[in-house]
Amino acid sequence: MKAWKYDEYGGVDVLKLSTDVPVPSINDDQVLVKVVAAALNPIDFKRRLGFLKATDSPFPIIPGHDVAGIVVKVGSKVKCLKEGDEVYGDIAEKAAEKPIQFGTLAEYVAAEEKLLALKPKNLDFVQAAGLPLAIATAYEGLERAGFSEGKSILVLNGAGGVGSFVIQLAKHVFAASKIAATSSTGKLELLKSLGADVAIDYTKENFEDQPDKYDVVYDCVGQPEKAVKAVKDTGIAVSITGPIPPPGFFFIVTSTGSTLSKLNPYLESGKVKVLVDPKGPYSFDKVNEAFTYLETHRATGKIVIYPIP
Template sequence: MSFSIPSKMKAWIYYEYGGVEVLKFESEVAEPEVKDDQVLIKVVAAAINPSDCKRRLGQFKDIYPPPPTVPGYDVGGVVVKVGSQVKGLKEGDEVYGDINERSRVHERPKQFGALAEYTAVEERLLALKPKNLDFAQAASLPVAILTAYEGLESAGFSAGKSVLVLGGAGGVGSLVIQIAKQVFGASKVAATSSTGKLELLKSLGADLAIDYTKENFEDLPEKFDVVYDAVEPGDRAVKAVKEGGSVVVISGAATPPGFFFRVYSDGEILKKLNPFLESGKVKPVLDPKGPYPFNKVNEAFRYLETNRATGKVVIFPINP
């Protein structure tokens, strides 16, 4: 199978740090170079994350290279070219993954992300797309599902333990509920959301849905083995954890026994989770305002930054 790959393509780029207004939609961007351990993906769908916003605002400038940057971590698409060292993927494979490698020994953030018609990605960061999911659903998953799984694993979560998920209707929180129950075998899952999203929490498997606009979770008589804070850290979370338990914090500073957790991109974990996705035990949650078309990425970011999204905000189609 061979693919016709254009030398120029469309992509979103920012050349300076700033708000949504610095994003530019360009049509004459050079196709990225493919290294020996990479594949070139024809991007069909992508998802956007708060980390994209923080990077664009310059919050990661001490560790990430400066602009110009094509944003986007989450990708779903088709392999159209393979590097000489690639062993497990071939042209025509439908794949998904978090394209920015963060490993325990090094960090290699890409300046060329997923919000482009083509992007180059290391084979080790990718997995075959679950057969029952479309590209938009698959692209919504990688960062959030890796964050959910690795956060619970880092907290020592295991079968029979209980968890409270703060922000259960968000991109990460909606998957923490499902991963805790279906993959780890939680004895009880509680989660918080606003009034209109309580039924969603229950549909995802939450045993207890807490309306944070009417009830303070820290006042519950019951305490939890793990509190997974998928919103913003604060001292409140530690008041809901059992003695000897832990609090997973994915943004900002953590109050002990909380710990700040950073996700690592890993295609092997996606492969491990694929059976749960293909069986329907774990389902992607996409915000109903989407998907946003490729030429409306700036509008998608404006919406994401309202902090009102349910599940993930997806861009589709990029390459119809």
């Protein structure tokens, strides 16, 4: 099968498109998925740069966590999924602790049944591929922060993959009383369309210097020292990019299909929408260009690869 892989750590140039990669075999609790679309996440390039060296799998590595595709084979202990099911998910349960050697930037991928969910009926494969890691991260961070009805939240980088879901989940699932978010000038209207009550232009004002403080500050961009300054005395800050001072915590998502299934009704009702970056989707032979764009940190929503041969 065709797959993108790398045999050493480094920049985008270590990624090579290979045409003779064996189709993965599956374990009893896994299914084989024909990949229709895949999405990129920051952890994909950080891993390629060697940030996960201490826990990483052997080379060669096929990158990619997010998948949307069709089940073509099921293991003997698979309980619910069957051949022909349209599914989506993040194939690495713990992406940093136990990286997966053979990821989703390939024609086929093996995935544990428990990490997949049935694709929302109203979404195409491109939209579904943009969901798993980002929406699961957004949801888990809100849960861990004890976010609940009537609380306020500030989202740093509300136009990004995770941030766009934090805004929408805070509004539609958790019933926030007030949602503020930061972005560059050109994305302020987008923040409001996602559900933000207050859109802050980070190129013109410092959110940490404003009088408003929040029950939760969700840092999706890597400004931990500033994030904690915008927290109420009784509040908490969430970081998904690295360590953060008190009253903050840093976490890496634990992916599971059950989280996606729980959120499917919000997706199928149209309340929560997937933001696919307008530069995409990128075709399979342009994965290196997609990574180059991802690494500018300028994407709006998710960078999706489609179609996969």
